[in-house]
Amino acid sequence: MFELVDVVHRYRAVPAVAVPHWRVGQGEAWLLSGPSGCGKSTVLHLLAGLLVPTYGAVRVAGVDLGALSEGARDRWRGRTVGLVPQRLHLVGPLTVRDNLRLAQSLPGLTVDDDRITALLEAVHVADLQHRYPRELSQGQAQRVAVARAVVNRPALLLADEPTANLDDAHAAQALELLRAQAVEAGATLVVASHDNRVKPLLSFAYSLPVTLASAA
């Protein structure tokens, strides 16, 4: 599904991350692990096309992201990638439903209200659809953030530290939600985490090598 080949990404001339080779198949669920600061989030951003590697190639679903213009990468990202950020951030002035509608309209897709309704029901927040993010609990916000990430049926679902600050029960629930929605959307799942509780719940793991930056 995606492949990183000889990828090095430098941040202010210092290597922030290095991935010699990582290949992932369609529909697989992966843990991207490594100590804090080793560049897990950077790899997610490379896979999402938010960053372009200094060296090497990132190919997702047959597309070499480095070959796309920035505008094309933006459109591609909106249609192909779902990202659940660590802060589960939802757009504050919009209701739950409008957050999902925004995710469909920004990459130029037609807003599909039936899909949104079905998805909100699937993640058990249909009754919260007219609420604003500030009115949601952490768990509810997480469900909405996952729903927003999969609303466009992405080929690749990325989650950054989804179990941070969660107890065991909630951590398991969060991962199950991601896995279930990835399966439902037919997406490849990559979870970046340094949480040891995550590893047994995902099929594959890739451990990032320590870079100069993280070693320092």
Place this chain on the structure above:
Amino acid sequence: MTLTRLAFAYARRRPLSTLLVVILLAIGVAVVALTLIVSRELEEKLTRDAQGIDLVVGAKGSPLQLVLAGVYHVDVPPGNIPLASVATLRANRMIASVIPVSLGDSFRGYRIAGTEPAFIEHYGATLREGRLWDRPMEAVLGSAVAQASGLHVGATFTGSHGLAEGGGEHKEAAYTVAGILAPTGSVIDRLVVTPLDSVWAVHEAHHAGAAKDEDEHREVTLALVRFASPLAAAGLARSINKETELVAASPAYETARLLTVLGFGVDLVRVFALLLMAASGFMLLVALSQALEDRRYDLAILRTLGASRRKVAWVLLVESVMLAAAGTVLGLLFAHLGAYAIGTWLPQAAPLATAAYRWLPEEWAVVALALGAGILAALWPAWRAARLDVAATLADG
């Protein structure tokens, strides 16, 4: 979910800051638009009142004072001129018509103008009620005078000495209302018009023992002159001023001079209002810059959802223009309502109530200026939003 709706949602999320920016801009727009409406109305009114009067001939003194007294009826005339000079003017082949006017008294603040029927014809006034005078001490009321006083045909009233309220009343000489004029929108609406004989009769009765019925001793205050041909404009005023004891003042010239003086004050008010608009533009810039800081993570999320740099910048630009548009609409509404209120409450400014319904072409410039301020204010925050480092923002949390 359009970006415009998102921009609206952001604006609604900061009600206080949004309201302050909109109100400040609205005040600036309102003051600029109101000065436009008032100055346009003033110019048109001055032009309308002076229409068809090429010269005002009166006693030696300030030409501007003569025009203000004789055409606009807002100042005290410099003095009187012999009635004989009216005949002299009429004999001049360069002059088409001469209308003598005698001023000096008033009725409840409205001036009593002793004159001839040609005065009423000059302003295109028609009788709404009654008839024209056919003897001394009969008067025709302008529409505003009739409305304010409530007098009807057949009623009597007395004039007061002087041109303002509070002068001694001529109780011994009462006028009878012979007719009431229909509104014209010109100065005659605010005048009491009577034959010259009435004014002479009132003052001869007042100054008992003065010479009576001797035309050669009679005076009028001024004469409104119309040229027989445009050629007269070149030298007639100069020859009157040089060769006689009279002053000939051109209403067109004096009005232009007056507007230049008034225009300076109007320009000052406009500069102040433009500064207000600039201040509101600056406040918009500060509010958007602050909002940008508050929304960095939001904007980063928009980028992860597929928004291009341009779209992210567009959200801020649309929000700014939306606030500017709201301030503009509100400001224009304030200006027109203000003009209507002034026109309704102040009888002297009554035409403003009608002008309030009119859209001036210059108001488009105000709209463009306000929206331009909105666009300018958004440029810097929008550029910064477009340059946002998404990965770093997401990583910083």
